[in-house]
Amino acid sequence: MNGKQMIENDVSTEEKIKIAARKLFQEKGFDGTKTRDIAKESGINIALLNYYFRSKQKLFEIIAAEAVKDLFFNLLTILENEDSTIDHKLSQFVEHHVDLLKSNPNLIHFVLSSSHENNPTVESLLNDFKIKAIQSSFASQYIQYAKENKLxxxxxxxxxNIVSLTVFPLMIKRLFEGGFDIDPKIYDELLEERKILIPKWIKGMSEA
Amino acid sequence: MNGKQMIENDVSTEEKIKIAARKLFQEKGFDGTKTRDIAKESGINIALLNYYFRSKQKLFEIIAAEAVKDLFFNLLTILENEDSTIDHKLSQFVEHHVDLLKSNPNLIHFVLSSSHENNPTVESLLNDFKIKAIQSSFASQYIQYAKENKLxxxxxxxxxNIVSLTVFPLMIKRLFEGGFDIDPKIYDELLEERKILIPKWIKGMSEA
DNA sequence: GTCTATATAATGATAGAC
DNA sequence: GTCTATCATTATATAGAC
Known part of the structure; x- marks a missing residue:
């Protein structure tokens, strides 16, 4: 068995390429990212990229698919938890997304942009998720909740409202900080505060 | 005087190019838009594009600058109106942006994407706006308002919160409708409702 | 698996005729 | 002002050596 190429504690070439591709695609989009840039960023050459992924397009589709999963997989887990109330799911939703998008600020922008540009792969992945969400136990739980609380x-x-209040501030983080010398910590603290405030606000809105 | 090239009731070549460029840049971004596509879309050829605008880059900067102005100019007018209360400005803000972005759904996405990609022209235009907003009479008016209402x-x-609740639903309009056969009118009606609901909600949130 | 060299195509921009 | 033809560059992808 001498085929073992991936050494423990190291990163395979395939993974190196994916890491570079992920970074660049998420920053500059499909058209803005050149295969040369990916090769340089990952320390290999274009031939290897095509050896592993056959084409830029196929590599992109893998990265995009993973991005959609990163964005939605845990969301489904939260929504479908049978032991959790709607209110608790709301708190979890906000916490999860603030944490997720703080550590990966480009994720939403990437997914939204890709779907915006009519990327069929992304479109279909998003659609799959939408179907799952609608079919999930969350839907009926929410209907019950709405009746009880007379929403x-x-x-x-x-x-x-929940998604808007949670996600939008994360999308404009750069916009907010850019230009002035604003300490990124200030905005990060604001986002942390929102984990607690948004559920409170949502309550207040229903009663308004 | 035989230099009159722009015939009444018709569109100049320069304007034709700009219209096509605006459409394509806003849909596909700078890198996704090819000069040949702009030429084809506007019914002219690449040579004319360069004759009028010197380069793709310069054309893009003009389009981007106009987009930022479209997005922010009326906003400043609303904020700086000395005869208007904060509450009234809030209603105007929501109404204005729902109308603006319903008629031009790509506008925000384009501006956010361009700033996301570190486009210096867009960055600097956005920065100018931020300075104007901070220096405007709105800032002091709001501080006064916050004191009185003990926010x-x-x-x-x-x-x-105001911007999130207003703008984000417009950004995901396509996402919402895509995949299923959802009548766009349904979402449009929802957006119309928000013109009235958001100010109400914002009140409720402050009191929560 | 990995590299260098190269084929093939596309893209932005210009020259020069009308 | 507008066009066709063309150039220079860059981009994606592949061939073939190691």
Whole structure:
């Protein structure tokens, strides 16, 4: 058995390429990222990229698929937890996304941009997720919750509000900090505060 | 005077190019848009594009600058109106942006993407706007308002919430409709409802 | 598996005729 | 002002040696 190429405690070439590709695609998008840049960033050459992934397009699709999963997989887990109340799911949703997007600020932008550019791979992955979410136990749990709490507006508003309040501030983090010499910690603290504030606000909104 | 090239009731070549460029840049970004595509879309050829705008880059900068202005110019007018209360400005803000982004759904995405990709032109335009907003009469008016209403949280949260609730649902309009056969009118009606609901919600949040 | 060299295609921009 | 033809560069992908 001398085929063992991936040494323990090290990173395989394939993974090196993926790491570089992920970084560049998420920063500059598909068209803005050149295979040469990926090769340089990962310390290999273009031939190897094609050896492992056959084409830039195929490599992109792998990266995009993983990004969608990163963004949505844990979300489904949260939504489908049968032992959790709607209120608890709300708290978890906010906490999870603030943490996730603080550590990977480009993730949402990448997924939104890719779907915006009518990327079929991303579109179909997003669609799969939407179907799963609608079919999940969360849907019926939420309907029950809305009845009990006599939520007057459409449930779509309720969900839109939660996502908007949580995700949008993470999307404009750079915009907020750019230009001035604002310490990134200030905005990070603000985001931490929102983990607690958003559930509180959502309550207040329903009662308004 | 035979130099009159722009015929009444018609569109100049320069404008034709800009219209095509605006559409494509906003859909596909700088790197995704090819000069040949712009030429084809506007019914002219690449040579003319360079004749009028010297380069793809310069054309992009013009389009990007106009997009930032479209997004922010009216906003400053709303904020700086001395005869308007904070509450009224809030209503105007929501109404204005729902209308603006319904008619031009790509505008925000384009501006956010461009700033995301560290486009210096867009960055500097956004920065100019931020300075103007901070220096505007709105800033002091808001501080006064916050005191009177004893708003407990940071004013940044207050502003973030308004923008998040207003803008984010417009950013994911396509995402929401895509995949299923959802009538776009449904989401449009939802957005219309938000013109009235968001100011109400914001009140409720402050009191939570 | 990894590299260098190269084929093939596309892209931005210009020259020069009309 | 507008066009066709063309150049120079860059990009993706592959061939073939090691």
């Amino acid at each position: 007057s507006e459409s449930p779509v508003h309720y969900l839109l | 407990s949280e940071s004013p940044v949260h207050y502003l973030l």
